[in-house]
Amino acid sequence: MISSFREKYSYPIYHVNKINNIRFYSVSENLNVPSVTSILRLTNPKQQVNFDFSHKTDSMEIGNYMHKYLEHYVSKDDTFHSDNKNYVIAKKLAQIIIDNFIDGLDEAWGTEVSVLYKNLYAGTIDLIGIKDERLSVIDYKSSYRKKTKEEMEEHFLQLAAYAVAHDWQYETNIHSIIVFLAIRNGEFEKTVISGQELDSYKEKWFERLDVFSKLTENIYA
Numbered sequence: 001m002i003s004s005f006r007e008k009y010s011y012p013i014y015h016v017n018k019i020n021n022i023r024f025y026s027v028s029e030n031l032n033v034p035s036v037t038s039i040l041r042l043t044n045p046k047q048q049v050n051f052d053f054s055h056k057t058d059s060m061e062i063g064n065y066m067h068k069y070l071e072h073y074v075s076k077d078d079t080f081h082s083d084n085k086n087y088v089i090a091k092k093l094a095q096i097i098i099d100n101f102i103d104g105l106d107e108a109w110g111t112e113v114s115v116l117y118k119n120l121y122a123g124t125i126d127l128i129g130i131k132d133e134r135l136s137v138i139d140y141k142s143s144y145r146k147k148t149k150e151e152m153e154e155h156f157l158q159l160a161a162y163a164v165a166h167d168w169q170y171e172t173n174i175h176s177i178i179v180f181l182a183i184r185n186g187e188f189e190k191t192v193i194s195g196q197e198l199d200s201y202k203e204k205w206f207e208r209l210d211v212f213s214k215l216t217e218n219i220y221a
Contacts, residue, residue, distance in 0.1 A: 025122035036123035065090030117165035160201035
């Protein structure tokens with residue numbers, strides 16, 4: 001656990017299940033709300049929708065191990081370890097994020113934080129905390145190469161949705177969203193979105209949420 005970790009709120013844990021092959025968060029016994037990632041996937045005209053997650057690729061597994069390692073590093077009293085071959089790669093990528101970002105946080109409020117917005121959607125934030133005196137929602141990604149802002153648009157929409165949800169649920173005022181990309185060759189890329197640009201992504205997110213609602217109004221009514 002890092003010295004800057006201070007769990008600001010008693011964050012709930014929402015379990016994930018599938019309804020018609022779409023991920024939903026079980027907020028209560030009688031309420032399931034769609035996940036942000038499923039909403040974006042279903043409403044992305046540039047991407048072929050595939051809801052079969054039964055087969056995990058090496059990249060997916062490395063990403064999962066990297067997230068697990070970082071969760072333990074930030075907020076747990078023990079270190080995550082696995083004998084899987086992909087764990088070694090994941091640990092190296094996690095160390096890039098630790099050395100170049102996490103160890104420089106002012107405060108870390110929570111990892112793998114579940115958030116909800118008005119019973120309309122839910123999601124899980126990789127990390128929320130204060131960086132350079134600004135409250136930020138942070139997402140970790142791994143990649144073989146650097147990516148353009150256009151390529152990361154869906155990530156920005158995802159974090160904008162999380163920022164809206166956290167602000168609504170906890171009456172916060174999130175200043176920025178940050179995507180930290182750890183690259184296999186040891187490099188990294190940090191993209192910070194704030195101000196009017198963040199407001200723009202929030203507007204785009206609500207447009208996508210509206211599309212999802214219209215697409216599924218008869219299925220999940």
